[in-house]
Amino acid sequence: MKVILQQDVKGQGKRGQMVEVSDGYARNFLFPKKLAVPANTDNVNKMVMQDKAKAAQIAQEKAEAQAVADRLRESVVKIHAKAGSGGRLFGAVTSKEIADALEAQFGLQVPKSKIVQEDPIKSFGTYELKCKLGHEVSGTIYVVVTEET
DSSP states (O other), rough: EEEESSSSTTTTTTTTTTOOOOHHHHIIIIHHHHHHHHOOOHHHHHHHHHHHHHHHHHHHHHHHHHHHHHHHHHHHEEEOOOOOGGEEEEEEEEHHHHHHHHHHHHHHOGGGGGGOSSSSSESSEEEEEEEEEEETTEEEEEEEEEEEO
């Protein structure tokens, strides 16, 4: 019997797949637990429509991430920080501060977890940071740290 899996089933397949199982397994285990539905024309059409909708949503999210990456390339974030002796900062510039500055200066909402810092920023200067925006799209954030007056 062909069934469409509604959830991941160990040993059978992933959610949304159409698999061939025995009649008894389908009737006695998969259907009562709502793990699968029969692969009739209505359910197959519903599955195809859901796949199309999901693909369209992923394409839209990828386009939005690419638009954010393009805006990041044009933007230079300026952060003012207090300094100690020798041009060193009190503390460090964190990804949260960079995300807040991006939103305040350019209106871009980038979660702090998406900003990748290899080393903390502890001195004045210009820095180039990676930003993983999802769907294999990454951008570059240019940060300028200046002394607070």
